[in-house]
Amino acid sequence: DVKVTQSSRYLVKRTGEKVFLECVQDMDHENMFWYRQDPGLGLRLIYFSYDVKMKEKGDIPEGYSVSREKKERFSLILESASTNQTSMYLCASSLLRTSGTYEQYFGPGTRLTVT
Amino acid sequence: GQNIDQPTEMTATEGAIVQINCTYQTSGFNGLFWYQQHAGEAPTFLSYNVLDGLEEKGRFSSFLSRSKGYSYLLLKELQMKDSASYLCAVGGRGTYKYIFGTGTRLKVLA
Numbered sequence: 001d002v003k004v005t006q007s008s009r010y011l012v013k014r015t016g017e018k019v020f021l022e023c024v025q026d027m028d029h030e031n032m033f034w035y036r037q038d039p040g041l042g043l044r045l046i047y048f049s050y051d052v053k054m055k056e057k058g059d060i061p062e063g064y065s066v067s068r069e070k071k072e073r074f075s076l077i078l079e080s081a082s083t084n085q086t087s088m089y090l091c092a093s094s095l096l097r098t099s100g101t102y103e104q105y106f107g108p109g110t111r112l113t114v115t
Numbered sequence: 116g117q118n119i120d121q122p123t124e125m126t127a128t129e130g131a132i133v134q135i136n137c138t139y140q141t142s143g144f145n146g147l148f149w150y151q152q153h154a155g156e157a158p159t160f161l162s163y164n165v166l167d168g169l170e171e172k173g174r175f176s177s178f179l180s181r182s183k184g185y186s187y188l189l190l191k192e193l194q195m196k197d198s199a200s201y202l203c204a205v206g207g208r209g210t211y212k213y214i215f216g217t218g219t220r221l222k223v224l225a
Contacts, residue, residue, distance in 0.1 A: 004157075031211050033212075040217060041217065042202070042215050042216060042217035042218055043158075043202065043215040044215075045212055045213075048211060050211055058212065090157060090158075094211070096211070103148060103163060104148075104160070105160070106157035106158050106159070107157060108156065108157050109156075109157055
């Protein structure tokens with residue numbers, strides 16, 4: 001079974017703090033993704049990575065950065081947390097296909113509250 | 116523009132059949148996915164359609180018509196545990212990304 005784990009289920013941070021969210025997958029997947037999920041807005045892609053040290057912006061990258069130093073690990077960084085970044089953050093991974101897409105496997109999510 | 120539409124909420128009775136529709140307009144198409152998400156949990160993969168027609172998997176089936184930009188997820192013999200959100204997502208050509216719909220919250224009543 002594919003397993004995607006995230007470093008915390010719940011996190012409370014103060015405005016202006018630097019926040020690190022970590023994600024690890026154990027299935028040797030090339031692709032990894034960070035989403036945030038908000039009521040009424042669905043899942044929105046923040047960043048994704050298709051290889052070590054490679055990253056691409058998703059739909060809402062502002063205020064976030066990412067790091068992928070090892071294939072199995074993908075980190076999301078909030079440089080200076082703000083209250084509008086309070087959300088559920090979901091990490092996912094998938095295999096790489098030269099054409100088309102594979103299903104994504106999701107971690108359990110981190111509910112981040114910024115006060 | 117790119118858009119995926121699903122109903123926000125549906126209610127059905129235990130043992131019944133329910134059909135959740137999804138219409139999409141995307142630049143390029145590389146498959147349509149359905150995910151199930153229970154409250155407070157991560158989405159889990161249900162089905163994938165890339166060609167027109169019906170894919171059946173136990174109590175769940177998914178249908179795709181590419182010419183109409185339309186898919187549905189059919190759930191038969193509904194059980195209480197099927198109460199969840201169902202997310203439709205479309206893979207775009209030339210990209211590893213999907214676009215997700217906002218999800219349909221299904222309530223199954225006894």
